[in-house]
Amino acid sequence: MFSRWSAAIAAAIFLSSSALQGAGAADKPTDPQIAHIAYTAGVIDINAAKQAQKKAKSKDVKAFAEDMLRDHEAVNKQALALVKKLNVTPEDNDTSKALSRQASEKLVELGKLNGAAFEKAYVANEVAYHKAVNSALEAQLIPSANNAELKSLLQTGLKIFQGHQQHAEHVAAGLK
Amino acid sequence: MRLGRLFSISIALVVAAMAVPARAATIEITMENLVISPAEISAKVGDTINWINKDVFAHTATAKNGDFDVTLPPKTSATSILKRAGTIDYYCRYHPNMKATLKVEH
Ligand SMILES: [Cu+2]
Numbered sequence: 001m002f003s004r005w006s007a008a009i010a011a012a013i014f015l016s017s018s019a020l021q022g023a024g025a026a027d028k029p030t031d032p033q034i035a036h037i038a039y040t041a042g043v044i045d046i047n048a049a050k051q052a053q054k055k056a057k058s059k060d061v062k063a064f065a066e067d068m069l070r071d072h073e074a075v076n077k078q079a080l081a082l083v084k085k086l087n088v089t090p091e092d093n094d095t096s097k098a099l100s101r102q103a104s105e106k107l108v109e110l111g112k113l114n115g116a117a118f119e120k121a122y123v124a125n126e127v128a129y130h131k132a133v134n135s136a137l138e139a140q141l142i143p144s145a146n147n148a149e150l151k152s153l154l155q156t157g158l159k160i161f162q163g164h165q166q167h168a169e170h171v172a173a174g175l176k
Numbered sequence: 177m178r179l180g181r182l183f184s185i186s187i188a189l190v191v192a193a194m195a196v197p198a199r200a201a202t203i204e205i206t207m208e209n210l211v212i213s214p215a216e217i218s219a220k221v222g223d224t225i226n227w228i229n230k231d232v233f234a235h236t237a238t239a240k241n242g243d244f245d246v247t248l249p250p251k252t253s254a255t256s257i258l259k260r261a262g263t264i265d266y267y268c269r270y271h272p273n274m275k276a277t278l279k280v281e282h
Contacts, residue, residue, distance in 0.1 A: 160233065167269075
């Protein structure tokens with residue numbers, strides 16, 4: 001069973017940010033859960049980038065995928081160092097599970113496409129995915145975080161994701 | 177390539193020395209936590225910009241008018257010499273939400 005926030009975050013990340021509007025602060029995710037969600041969100045984009053590196057032909061799309069891989073690995077490395085320092089064990093939860101499941105479905109879906117069709121779909125999904133993660137970070141994850149260092153890492157993550165969203169939009173515009 | 181670069185730097189320095197009697201300055205611009213600071217700064221033709229990336233992420237300083245495009249791997253710095261006057265808007269190609277302005281005067 002999904003708790004209210006995990007359903008809200010998962011829906012926000014994969015459907016639309018408006019799904020977050022109705023979510024109350026009643027049962028907020030805990031720091032170990034937030035850490036797990038943030039890490040999972042990074043892993044998802046790393047896996048998408050690895051798929052794109054194999055399938056994409058366009059120089060811009062390949063370079064974009066490489067940028068995603070490099071940045072998300074750097075963020076996740078910081079996240080791992082922080083949870084170690086804080087002695088926190090990231091805790092798997094319904095949001096992380098929903099994110100991973102939906103991301104595997106997306107990988108299968110994109111895996112069936114090739115060439116320009118794949119590139120277009122990958123970049124469009126990158127725009128949508130980063131936009132949705134940004135909404136979840138702003139509306140749920142950052143306000144819910146208790147630990148100041150975790151909050152600050154999430155804020156850096158938000159700026160990175162906002163940058164990636166704009167970068168993806170530029171790449172998408174170039175593919176037309 | 178390296179010699180060519182040195183040569184063009186020395187030309188730029190000589191030109192700068194002739195045009196501007198005062199000694200060229202070095203101006204530091206820092207990128208930290210995906211923020212460029214100072215976001216706006218004035219400099220003179222012939223001055224050197226010392227770009228400092230304090231992040232664990234790679235950034236670029238890319239001028240919209242093509243005057244410079246510097247790639248800064250994590251925790252590195254690099255320099256550019258300002259060759260002509262103008263207001264230069266620049267950004268990071270990897271994170272286009274990182275934006276700043278450089279005002280280069282004679
Ligand atoms: Cu950047």
